[in-house]
Amino acid sequence: MTGKLYGLGLGPGDPELITLKAHRIIRSVPVIAYPAPDTGESFARRIAAPYLIPEQIEVPILVPMRVERFPAQEIYTKAADEIGAHLDAGRDVAVLCEGDPFFYGSFMYLFERLAHHYPTEVVPGVSSIMASASALGRPLAARNDVLSVLPGPLSDDRIKAGIDAAGAVAIIKLGRHFARIRALIDTMGLTTHAAYAERVSLAEQRVMPLADVAEDAAPYFSMILIYKGGEAWHPALATSNGPTS
């Protein structure tokens, strides 16, 4: 009997935003694996930390953190080998994933290497696009809106086309593209409909109208939401939507 592979969505950051199912599985598996930067803390592990068990075997997947580049596939081949050895030995393995495993997540690289060979279950999680809308106190999308999710590294032309075609927009992976994208939104006359959200659901959460952001760059865990369908954003509505209190 081989072990079972789980891909666990852990949500946007607040440990209370994991699902009951992910919580049960974290508490039951002998092995956990998670992406970890070459220096510093693993964000996925941080979300799960309150629920981890001292006896659990931990498999950190060391991934150099560069917003602009996708990691080398050898990293995932090596990690899949290591995880596969635990599964072959009959040990269930839960891969901890920020947000949702299949929404721009690196879990897909392990899934495509392992799911053909081992029983595999993916547990969806709360995505940061939904968590950002909640934190901002306004709809992500409604009625018959088209919603476009646009990665920041795309060209101005592609981002403009995505915004033009949609009633609601989430622009993710901002990083050093933030200033360029903000200027583009301004050119399109949509700044009053745009809001910024950073590290939502954590104590460090920052949410504000896009026009109020002082910086010219943004961290990895941030996004811009545009909602054309309604009135402009009401900051007052967001103030009560803070991190877990």
Next chain:
Amino acid sequence: MTGKLYGLGLGPGDPELITLKAHRIIRSVPVIAYPAPDTGESFARRIAAPYLIPEQIEVPILVPMRVERFPAQEIYTKAADEIGAHLDAGRDVAVLCEGDPFFYGSFMYLFERLAHHYPTEVVPGVSSIMASASALGRPLAARNDVLSVLPGPLSDDRIKAGIDAAGAVAIIKLGRHFARIRALIDTMGLTTHAAYAERVSLAEQRVMPLADVAEDAAPYFSMILIYKGGEAWHPALATSNGPTS
């Protein structure tokens, strides 16, 4: 002291896919409210049913269920009045929401009426688009894909434009538009990249390649996912991603 209003995302249907936070709040509030069809069971209440407390006051919001039309706003004005009376009396009220409250959810109609007047917190939930990708065993979106979410009632031209502009697509609110949209996807040569998911995470879950769907219509809780970026869908990978077992 007035009560606090909560909008609780309950996820796609499996009661184990609610968050720890939504679970805690459901167990703590004296009043719950939820949308309910004029005949039959409230899906939101069904998801929360294992956690409800007999003493809780229940406020069903009776909404005629027609996929094609948005409900009359008087329904929400009346419901907001009823919920507001509980809040005025100092009782916290949790509004139960399928999926995520701000992702095409009717909670926004209550939010816009009440959030200016009462302390309000929105708790995001697992969305059906992420849960469908998990159930199908393939990514919703990856790398620098554009993801388009397209409501089925839109015209062929708008749906085609949305598909053309994106690497990954979720088409929601299918209903009687299903046959038309399937024909459109076929014309675009994308059928082998398209999959169908219905009532994901429930015992009644059905997931399959789009080409295998026998019916010419689809229920409200269904969607089509298209993923251009990778190889076509592997049914084998989905078989182990069933409802909670």
